[in-house]
Every structure is written in structure tokens, then in C-alpha cells.
Amino acid sequence: MxxxxxxxxxxxxxxxxxxxxxxxxxxxxxxxxxxxxxxxxxxxxxxxxxxxxxxxxxxxxxxxxxxxxxxxxxxxxxxxxxxxxxxxxxxxxxxxxxxxxxxxxxxxxxxxxxxxxxxxxxxxxxxxxxxxxxxxxxxxxxxxxxxxxxxxxxxxxxxxxxxxxxxxxxxxxxxxxxxxxxxxxxxxxxxxxxxxxLGHRNDTYITKSGRTIGLHIYVEKENLAKCSFAFTAIQKSMKWDEETYGLEYDLDRFMIVAVNDFNMGAMENKGLNIFNSKYVLASPETATDKDYENILGIIGHEYFHNWSGNRVTLRDWFQLSLKEGLTVFRDQQFSAHHGSEAVKRILDVRRLRDHQFPEDDGPMSHSVRPESYIEINNFYTATVYEKGAEIVRMYYSLLGKDLYHKAMTEYFRRFDGQAVTVEDMIKVIEETTGRKLDQFKLWYQQAGTPTLQVSRSVSPDGVTLTIKQEQPDTPGQTHKKPLLIPFRVAFLGVDQKALTSTINGRSQHEHLLEITEREQSFAFTGISSNAIPSLLRGFTAPVRLKTQTTQNELLISLAAETDSFNKYEAAQTLAEHMIGKAELPREYVEAFRSLLKTPEKDPYLSSLTLQTPTVDTLLNSQESIDIDRLYQDHKRYLNQLATAVAPDLQATYKTLKNADAAAMDQASSARRELRNTCLGLLAATESPEALALVKTHFREAKTMTDSIAALILIASSTDSERNVFLKDFYTKWHHDPLVIDKWFAAQAGSNHPDVLQHVQALVKHRDFDMYNPNRVYSVFRSFAKGNPFGFHHPSGAGYALVSDYVIKIDRTNSQVAAKLAGLLSRYQKFDAVRQGLMITNLKRISEHGPLSSDVYEVVSKSLLETPKS
Known part of the structure; x- marks a missing residue:
């Protein structure tokens, strides 16, 4: 201290x-x-x-x-x-x-x-x-x-x-x-x-040059049976990096160790990766499909660091995104290759919006390469990782696949065994591709999420799009320069057909625009004046988008969109428009019903398109919040929608029930995802029949995916048997820390009206351990993100509980304490009473004796913000 x-x-x-x-x-x-x-x-x-x-x-x-x-x-x-x-x-x-x-x-x-x-x-x-x-x-x-x-x-x-x-x-x-x-x-x-x-299991991998690499995993002996998938993930990672980037492993052995008490997700130490156990251990009975996805992606991430981070490392910690942004992009590519590219892109953007966009909007806003820091641990952030990955993805979009890989090959060759900077990478890209990136460098220097305002004008020849980019002021940064922004666009007909348009002599369905000015216009010909623009396809840049798209155009996009991400986006935008309405329009309900009746080939993609925005997502997308009204509007919207399409939800649920419920292949996982989405929507009807179905789902579950999906819904209910189900689950799994983390999270993040009291009781539970980061996050992060209405209780008791534990944990683990303190930092969106309560608790932390530099930086920067009236 x-x-x-x-x-x-x-x-x-x-x-x-x-x-x-x-x-x-x-x-x-x-x-x-x-x-x-x-x-x-x-x-x-x-x-x-x-x-x-x-x-x-x-x-x-x-x-x-x-x-x-x-x-x-x-x-x-x-x-x-x-x-x-x-x-x-x-x-x-x-x-x-x-x-x-x-x-x-x-x-x-x-x-x-x-x-x-x-x-x-x-x-x-x-x-x-x-x-x-x-x-x-x-x-x-x-x-x-x-x-x-x-x-x-x-x-x-x-x-x-x-x-x-x-x-x-x-x-x-x-x-x-x-x-x-x-x-x-x-x-x-x-x-x-x-x-x-420790227990030990081993396997091998034969590299492309014929070398045999010993693969070793060390875990607590009782967990040896849960390592099989981790070996598969290692072998897939090694093979993919050889085939995609031409990079081969260099040592004689590659080792992974799993540990329960760990501040990070994992650590890429040379040849000896140490992992938080939740990203190694898996069995169908104890791990969800999402756990399996995370294990594949994070093992890939840490392995890929062997080159992007270890062999080519950093000159200083300000360059952190040089290794983390690049490696996150690489692990996103890897996971997309072994799953669904469309699903992976939606999940990555959802994560970006839920974590990085709020960071850009708050007191800890910083550029991908910051100019200063007090505590480097506070800069292992979504901005450095996720936004950093989006910068690499923009390189990929601007350069194309072949030039991108040519540049990366030269980057690893030239700087092998060196500690380098962002400028070193940019210079290699410029020299290899012949492209100047002076304006693009601003992505590393300017904080904040840009907003693109898109308007359109029509003529007999076609449609002109005018795009204005706006850069928000952030702490320490004003009067920002326009960025180079890649922007994919296409057009759809009102007859729901994909259109071919022409710009700069090129006729095709999709075009990649480069936005470089504060305001630019792009004229497209060969299309009718009522053509519907499909904007920012694939989410080609980490920006917010404001458009003139009408509700009817969104409904057409939902039916006819040729870009999977934009189809998902149309569904999300329509849902946001519906929340707050007294009654749902018939055409919206019918459009939602049609998604159930004509699902995508990939059930996972259908599931994501059907999932509606959470309260936390809505909080992040709005500048000011009436949390009480938003909570009630969201609840009413879900109830009305689910009630209107309940027969279709039941039909889809029953169809999917016939699948192999215990299989762990990609197709079975996708079916479970869609089935559980239907179950969650049915539960929103709050009917006795729906609750009975949830209970049956829980009792018949053959995987942890299905068990925890039902348990979350039961935890949110006021049913008289709620505590019985929670007790039975605990009794069955009390010996497994990772499963009990899920038990804590299901209750802390529930939509139960008494969730605040439940969380206050959970921190007194004999299995709550404030020295274990996983357990701390399973309670406090789940509470703040899963039920913002409970966290932002008008009494301020949720804030007080978090600040109590910030003070307690800072004495022993400042990194964890700083992350908890961040939950109190974004008070400007809320009403004056809640703003005052959050500020009071931040001040209480600040005034409580010597603080770690981790917590001090978060709290002091948060208190520099000016409350809004």
C-alpha cells in the first residue's frame, strides 16, 4: 500500500x-x-x-x-x-x-x-x-x-x-x-x-517439420479425467497456427498447469502456460458448452502468444495491445475456423459492446496505446484486448487476406527475438504492402468510440450515402482528428432480394468504403431509389452507427439480409424499438414468429438472432437511464413477446428435444443453445406451464449446459420450490469449485425481486471465499451485470456491499479490488439520487486509509467525473 x-x-x-x-x-x-x-x-x-x-x-x-x-x-x-x-x-x-x-x-x-x-x-x-x-x-x-x-x-x-x-x-x-x-x-x-x-497426463503433437512435441497437462489428481478436451485444443491450436500463419512450436515440450486461485484467465509463460482451472477442466457433466468454447479459444490464445508476445515481445507496457490485440484477433480467427464464423463474429461484437464501449464512455477511458498509467494492471482492459483486436481486423479488411498474411510473416521474421513497438508493426505493414497508414495510426492514439451518422438521398440514378464521423471527448482528449474507417455496405430490395450496385466503376453486391473525412458522400448507381442500405456489414469497425432506417426496412432486413451480423443487428434494433411500447405491433410479432418457423441452418445463429437485448446491454447503449422504468418496460416486453409466440417456442423446443442431449459435438451444442433460448423465453410468460417445463428440463438434464440454463431460470422465479432446487444442486456439486461458481452466479445474477438480499446472504455463505477471484467475480460481477436493477437498488445497498468488499479485498488482492471498484465508476447515466450514492461510496473507498495504486487509480479517476443533472 x-x-x-x-x-x-x-x-x-x-x-x-x-x-x-x-x-x-x-x-x-x-x-x-x-x-x-x-x-x-x-x-x-x-x-x-x-x-x-x-x-x-x-x-x-x-x-x-x-x-x-x-x-x-x-x-x-x-x-x-x-x-x-x-x-x-x-x-x-x-x-x-x-x-x-x-x-x-x-x-x-x-x-x-x-x-x-x-x-x-x-x-x-x-x-x-x-x-x-x-x-x-x-x-x-x-x-x-x-x-x-x-x-x-x-x-x-x-x-x-x-x-x-x-x-x-x-x-x-x-x-x-x-x-x-x-x-x-x-x-x-x-x-x-x-x-x-499434481496429477499429470501427456500426449504428443507432430509439427509440420516432423518434430515430436511432448504435451503435458498438470492438474489436481481428482481432475485428471477432465483434461481430454484441453489436449484437443492444444493440438488444434498448433496445427492451425502452422497452416494459417506458418508458425511452428519451438521447444521440446508444451505444458499447461491448471490452478483455482488465479487473477487472470491464463498466462503464456514460455513453454509453461498457467491457466485458471475453468479454462482447462471440462466434462459434459460439469462444464457448459460456453465453457468448452472458452477453453478452445483461451488455450489457443495462450499458445498463439508463443510468437505474438514471446518470440516477438514488447518494448514497454504501453505497447501491450501489440501482443494482446494481435493475439485476440488470432484466437478469434481460430475459434471461427473451428466453429461458425457468423456466430463468432456476433459473440465478439456483443462482448465488445458490453465491455469495451462502456469503458470508452467512462472515467477509465483510454486509447489502445495509452500515454500514461498509474498501475499497469488496470490496463489489461477490453480496450487493449478487444478494441486492439478490432484494429488488427481493420488491417485485415483494408489489406485483404493475402497482403495481411504477407505483412505478418515479415513481422515475425524481422522482429524474432526482439522487443518492439506499435510503430515497428505499422512500418512492416507499410513496407510490405506499399500502403501508407499515417491516418490509421490514430486508432492507437485516440480514445473513445466513434459515431457514424449515415443519411441518404435518392435520385433516379440510385442512392447517395453521406457519412459523418464524430469523435467523442474523453478524459484528457478533445478536438480529435477523423479516423480511417473501413465500412462495408450493400443494398437490399424492398422485394427482399440482394441488389448489385455500382460505385467508382465497380458493380457488385458488397463494397468496402474507406471513410477518411469528417463528412463524405458515396453515390451508388444501378439500384432503385427505395433500395435499403445494409451498413457496416460484418461490423467492419468498432463504431456506433446512427441511421435513418425505418421499422419497415428493419423488418425487410430481418427477412432478407445477406450478412449474418446485420440480420442479428436488425433483430436487436427492432427489439430496442419495441421495449417501452404498451403493445407490440402485429408485424413485429409475426416477424419474430417467422424466425422460429424458418430457422437458420445453424441453430446457434438462430438462437442469437432470437435473443433479445438484456437490461445491461440497454444500459450501455443509452446516454441517460431511468433504471426503474427500463426494468419494468423490459420485463413487460419479454412477457408480451413470449406469450404471443409461446406455441411456436414450444414447437421449436420439442423438435430440438429429440436431439442427442448429451453429445458434445458442435451441432449438438448449437441445438442446445437454441433450445435453451426457447426455454428462457417461455419462462418469461411466467405461466405455471412454463415453470413446470423449466423444472422438467432441470431434472432431465444430461449436461451442465442444460442444468445451469434451467437453474438460472429457477433462481429468478418466486416459486415455492426455488430453494429446494438450489439446495439439491449444491448438495450434488459442493465438492467441485467451478460448478459451485456457477451456483453462486445463478443466484447473484438472477432476476428475483429479492436478489439484493440473496447476494447479501451469499457473501456470508461458508463457500464464499474472498481470496479466490473466481468466487468473488461469480457473485459481484454476476450481480452488477445480470441484474442491474438489483445492483442499482434505490437504497444504495448494492453499492455499499461492493464498496465494503473493495476495501476488504484491497488489503490482500488489489487487482481484484480494482475490478470491483470499476463497477461503481459509471454513475453519470443514472438519476441524481443514484449518482450521489455511487459517489458517496467511491469517496468512502478513497478515504479509507492507504489504497493500492490499482484501486486508487480507478477511484480517483472516477471521482474526477462531473455528475450530470
């Missing part, structure tokens, strides 16, 4: 190379929960043009000895404290040996070396290695690592680190020792260590 006057912002403009480069690191670690010793020997080489002093990073360390070129230095002969170590008058090259003591058992921050369920784990990104030993903890310092680990063999039979296993042997005192060597230079944030009594 730091006092406020000790918390300083880090500036991109302050970047300087270090005075010395680390070339080789040799670590010897003697593990003990209370008293671990770390001996590091680092070979340093002077960086010409810099002074001969060295400032090393450390945190919560006890220094016991230091040697330079084998000569011991008295500890009082140089400056050191808990966070830094300074050395002066150093030679051109030297070996520095440092011994430190640490207590992993007391490390609740889950950064550096810590204990989880009796096993040792590390998390070093972004700045966790400084909790391990004094070192240049920055990504541009890349060194070869050798790691020796010693521990009691009976207690910790598995000892893992990066690279290849070189040797292992038993020591005379009941301990054993292993030596690992990673031949590829890496920054210290990619260092990893795992030690424990």
Missing part, C-alpha cells in the same frame, strides 16, 4: 533503455511455504551511451547477500529497500549474484510466487517477477533462463519451469532437484514455476 503522494503516473514519453542488459539468468530456488530462498546469478552487459549504474526492481523481499563477480558486498555498502536496489560504478560486463528470502504462504496478491491448495505457482505479468528477486523487471530486457528448483520430494513431486527439462535427481535429505533451460531469450514476465503434488 502507498500513500497518495507516493503514487505517480508513468508516461510513455519517459521511456529510456536500461543502462545494462541482462544476458543470462541462473536461478536456484529452495522452496518452503514459510521460507523460500531465491539465489539469482545474472550476467549483465553495459548498454553503450548510458551510465554505469543499475537500478533493480523488487517488492516485499528480504535481501540476504549480494556478490559482484564473486565478491561479496556488505549490505550497507549500497542502497536497497523493499522496492529497489541501486548499484553504482559497475564494469562493462559483470556477474551479479543476489540471495533473497520470501514467504509464499503470506502472498495473497497472487503475484510473484504464491501458494494455492498446497502447491506453488507464479504469476509474473506484468510486474510480478520483482516479488521473486531484484531484477530489471521490464519487458525490453530479454535473457536466457536456467532454473534449478529444490523441494521436498514427498510434498512436491512435480517441479516445473520454462523450457526443456535438462536433469533431475534426488538429494540425500529427502528433497529432489530439477534443472530447466529455456534457450530462447525472454523478458522476466514470462518466467514461471510450479511445484506440487
Amino acid at each position: 502507498k500513500n497518495r503522494d507516493e503514487i505517480k503516473a508513468i508516461q510513455l514519453s519517459d521511456y529510456r533503455q536500461p543502462s545494462y542488459w541482462a544476458r543470462k539468468v541462473c536461478l536456484t530456488i529452495d522452496l518452503d511455504p514459510d521460507h523460500t530462498t531465491v539465489h539469482s546469478r545474472v550476467e549483465y552487459e553495459h548498454n553503450p551511451g548510458h551510465d554505469h549504474s543499475l537500478k533493480l526492481d523488487g517488492k516485499d523481499l528480504r535481501l540476504t547477500s549480494l556478490k559482484i563477480d564473486g565478491k561479496t558486498k556488505p549490505l550497507d555498502s549500497f542502497f536497497h529497500d523493499a522496492e529497489h536496489l541501486h548499484l553504482d560504478d559497475l564494469p562493462e560486463r559483470f556477474s551479479l549474484e543476489i540471495a533473497t528470502d520470501l514467504c509464499p504462504k503470506n502472498n495473497t496478491a497472487l503475484e510473484g510466487l504464491y501458494l494455492s491448495r498446497g502447491a506453488f505457482f507464479t504469476q509474473c505479468e506484468a510486474q510480478g517477477f520483482r516479488r521473486f528477486t531484484y531484477y530489471l523487471d521490464r519487458p525490453d530486457v530479454m535473457a536466457e533462463f536456467e532454473t534449478i528448483i529444490r523441494a521436498n520430494k514427498a510434498e512436491y513431486p512435480v517441479l516445473l519451469s520454462n523450457g526443456n527439462l535438462m536433469e533431475e535427481h534426488v538429494l540425500p535429505d529427502g528433497r529432489h532437484e530439477v534443472r530447466w533451460h529455456d534457450p530462447f531469450p525472454k523478458p522476466c514476465y514470462l518466467f514461471a514455476l510450479v511445484a506440487g503434488d
